[in-house]
Amino acid sequence: MxxxxxxxxxxxxxxxxxxxxxxxxxxxxxxxxxxxxxxxxxxxxxxxxxxxxxxxxxxxxGLCDNHVHPVVGDYTPRQRQVDFIDSCLHGGVTTMISAGEPHTPGRPTDPMGVKALSIFAHKSFAKLRPSGVKVHAGAVMLEEGLTEADFEEMAAAGIRLVAEIGISGVKDPEVAATMTRWAQARGMKVMVHTGGASIPGSGVIGADFVVAVQPDVAGHTNGGPTALPLADVERILEETSARVELVHNGNVKAAAEVARLVSGRGELGRLVIGTDSPAGSGVQPLGILRVMSWIASLAEIAPEEVVAMATGNVADLHGLATGxxxxxxxxxxxxxxxxxxxxxxxxxxxxxxxxxxxxxxxxxxxxxxxxxxxxxxxxxxxxxxxxxxxxx
Ligand SMILES: [Zn+2]
CATH class of the missing domain: 2.30.40.10 (Urease, subunit C, domain 1)
Known part of the structure; x- marks a missing residue:
């Protein structure tokens, strides 16, 4: 200090x-x-x-990346790369929010295993801040069989995040909605993956699913990497109270279209920015800075408001004392x-x-x-x- x-x-x-x-x-x-x-x-x-x-x-x-996929320490097995968090710090990122740790080698998919993994990731990054960056990890990946008691136990262990739904085993919107209620009742923030599939095992998700689940965040509404139709984003804005996220690992044209849509509705407080990295597209140390410039230049939104999407809006969503x-x-x-x-x-x-x-x-x-x-x-x-x- x-x-x-x-x-x-x-x-x-x-x-x-x-x-x-x-x-x-x-x-x-x-x-x-x-x-x-x-x-x-x-x-x-x-x-x-x-x-x-x-x-x-x-x-x-300092920038808050609302969508990262860390594993453990400053290493990503996805791209076999070390010091990616330090690289992002040099792109202005001081806080990272995990959207799940799906790149963990041999990731367990049974309830006991996913619970253990998220508690481990949360506690590990709570003790270790690579290059000083505040990494909020341990986003539980939903799998069939998790019970309300499991969410109680995870909350007691400090878990505050549910990984983007759609990239793990739970694909049924009813099951996802039930678990989302259990999580939100305990202060956890829930993200749903939207748009096309990202990697093998993830799904294609549109507005119907998001409306059924009522998450806190509709993840990468400009695609991760494949964007869903703009009409679906409009329905999400209309029929949920979720934040809508724009990421670097997505469709640039769609990012501008979604930003313009949200701006036109006077709801810029709902926009949050992330990278969705590490991912198949790599690690983007300047990813947040670049999304900010896309939105300011292509959607012609005041740059100071765009800064808020990558700072205060994310902090507000997660109740953080930064941003x-x-x-x-x-x-x-x-x-x-x-x-x-x-x-x-x-x-x-x-x-x-x-x-x-x-x-x-x-x-x-x-x-x-x-x-x-x-x-x-x-x-x-x-x-x-x-x-x-x-x-x-
Ligand atoms: Zn995703």
């Missing part, structure tokens, strides 16, 4: 969809939490030795800018023209995690993170 002052901020994007811009040019962090947002403070920053000069760049909340720049929240922050060579002069304008943002620094609990991103283009502005401030 750390104290930090960030000053000379050009624009503060709050991450809150109702009020996406915050006024001021400084943020103070005390004990890893945001303690002040506003005009450059004299007294509120007393005693703080760690100072970052943002040189007029933009600060947004919004306001006093009391965990100080998970990004200093971002237009990339060098961009036709835009700042981060928000860069998103609006479809460029991928430059991440100058990712800060978790008030501690900068690197001096410069190894994965994004460099920022237009010369932002120097003192090496002494960076987590070792």
């Amino acid at each position: 750390s104290d930090l002052l960030i000053r000379n901020i050009g624009t503060i994007v709050s991450g809150a969809i109702d009020q996406p811009l915050a006024s001021g040019d400084a943020i103070v962090v005390r004990d890893g939490k945001i303690s002040y947002v506003g005009a450059d403070p004299e007294s509120t920053a007393d005693g703080i030795e760690k100072v970052v000069d943002a040189v007029g760049a933009t600060v947004i909340p 919004v720049i306001e006093v009391g929240r965990e100080a998970d922050l990004l200093i971002v800018d237009a990339p060098q060579g961009s036709q835009a002069t700042d981060a928000l304008r860069a998103l609006a023209i479809g460029d991928t943002l430059a991440v100058a620094s990712a800060i978790i609990d008030g501690i900068p995690r690197f001096e410069k991103s190894r994965n994004t283009p460099p920022p237009s502005r010369s932002i120097k993170i003192p090496p002494s401030l960076v987590a070792s």
